[in-house]
Amino acid sequence: xxxxxxxxxxxxxxxxxxxxxxxxxxxxxxxxxxxxxxxxxxxxxxxxxxxxxxxxxxxxxxxxxxxxxxxxxxxxxxxxxxxxxxxxxxxxxxxxxxxxxxxxxxxxxxxxxxxxxxxxxxxxxxxxxxxxxxxxxxxxxxxxxxxxxxxxxxxxxxxxxxxxxxxxxxxxxxxxxxxxxxxxxxxxxxxxxxxxxxxxxxxxxxxxxxxxxxxxxxxxxxxxxxx
Numbered sequence: 001x002x003x004x005x006x007x008x009x010x011x012x013x014x015x016x017x018x019x020x021x022x023x024x025x026x027x028x029x030x031x032x033x034x035x036x037x038x039x040x041x042x043x044x045x046x047x048x049x050x051x052x053x054x055x056x057x058x059x060x061x062x063x064x065x066x067x068x069x070x071x072x073x074x075x076x077x078x079x080x081x082x083x084x085x086x087x088x089x090x091x092x093x094x095x096x097x098x099x100x101x102x103x104x105x106x107x108x109x110x111x112x113x114x115x116x117x118x119x120x121x122x123x124x125x126x127x128x129x130x131x132x133x134x135x136x137x138x139x140x141x142x143x144x145x146x147x148x149x150x151x152x153x154x155x156x157x158x159x160x161x162x163x164x165x166x167x168x169x170x171x172x173x174x175x176x177x178x179x180x181x182x183x184x185x186x187x188x189x190x191x192x193x194x195x196x197x198x199x200x201x202x203x204x205x206x207x208x209x210x211x212x213x214x215x216x217x218x219x220x221x222x223x224x225x226x227x
Contacts, residue, residue, distance in 0.1 A: 017035075018034065018035065018060070018061030019032055019035075019061050019085075020033045020034060020035050021033045022057065022064065024044070024046055024055060028043075028046075029041055029042060030042045030046065030066075032064065032085050034061075040086070040088070041088075042064065042088045043088060044064075044066055044081070045068055045081060046066055046068070053067060053100050053101055053102065054102065056102050056104045057085075058123060059104065059105075059106055061085070062084065062086065063082050063083065063084060063091065063123065064082070064083045064085055065080065065081070065082050065083075065104070065109060066080070066081045067080050067081075067098070067100070067102060067111070068080070068081060068098075068099070078095075078096065078097055078098045078099070078114075079093055079094045079095045079096045079097075079099065080093065080094045080096060080099045080111060080121070080126075081093045082123075082126060091124075091126070092125060092126030093126065094119070094121060094126050096111075096113050096115065096117075096119065097113040097114045097115035097117075098113060098115075099111050099112070099113055099114075100112045100140075101140045103140070103142055103148060103162070104123075105123075105145060105162070106123075107123055107124075108120055108129060108162075109121045109123055110140075110148060110162045112137060112138070112139070112140045112150070115133075116133060116135050116136065116137045116138070117131055117132065117133045117134070117137065118131065118132040118133075118137060118140070118148070118150065118160060118162075118165075119131055120162060120165055129165075130165035132160060132165060132167070134152075136151070136155070137150050137152070138151060139186075141188060141189040143189065143191040143196075145162075145163075146163040147160065147161060147162070147168075148160050148162055149189040155172075156170040156172055156173070157170070157171045157175075157186070157189070157198070158170045158171075159196075159225075171221050171222070175221050176219075177202065178219075179202065179205040179206065180205065180207055181202040181203055181204055181205050181206075182203065182207050182208075183201075183202060183203040183204055183214075184202045185200045185201055185202070186199070186200040187201070188200070191225060191226070194223070194224055195220055195222065196221055196222035196225040197218060197219065197220050197221070198217075198218075198219050199216075199218050199219075200216070200217060201214060201215065201216045201217065202214070203215075
């Protein structure tokens with residue numbers, strides 16, 4: 001997925017085999033571009049805050065999902081909306097806090113909300129199927145079905161099995177941040193060949209405020225993940 005800022009919105013490359021890309025203008029409309037037919041214009045509720053998290057499309061190319069960050073309608077606050085691409089109508093909405101990441105699977109979505117929770121939502125009805133709450137969840141990383149990494153639950157980088165909505169692994173601060181840096185920022189988590197790698201940057205090792213040594217890291221924290 002790639003998002004490119006333009007003057008009045010953004011263009012997102014989807015490339016799921018049916019939908020090529022989605023171009024949006026804030027608080028106005030989205031245009032869905034297909035590989036094999038003319039584009040479709042949808043009137044949607046959208047604002048600039050969600051552009052960084054993307055506008056995903058269902059695997060079958062029939063639904064489009066938008067997280068909304070501001071109250072616009074009297075009966076709709078912050079949350080998640082699903083639109084039917086063919087008719088342009090809203091199918092369902094979930095009145096939840098500001099929605100950050102949205103991960104799309106065959107039968108459900110998994111979202112991260114600003115209320116520090118992970119939600120599992122039925123893709124057809126919008127029914128909330130499961131929830132994991134923590135006061136420190138902010139960012140999630142797709143590790144390939146059925147795993148999502150989140151920062152953090154009970155102070156640990158945690159791996160969630162989204163099929164069962166269970167935390168299956170958790171990595172201590174010492175594992176992720178072995179130099180005990182004052183600043184340790186994770187930018188990505190990657191799973192490949194049963195290995196889990198965290199990528200980011202760190203500064204002020206051993207919590208020493210007077211010793212700045214900012215550097216990038218690419219750290220394997222698990223060599224037997226999924227084995």
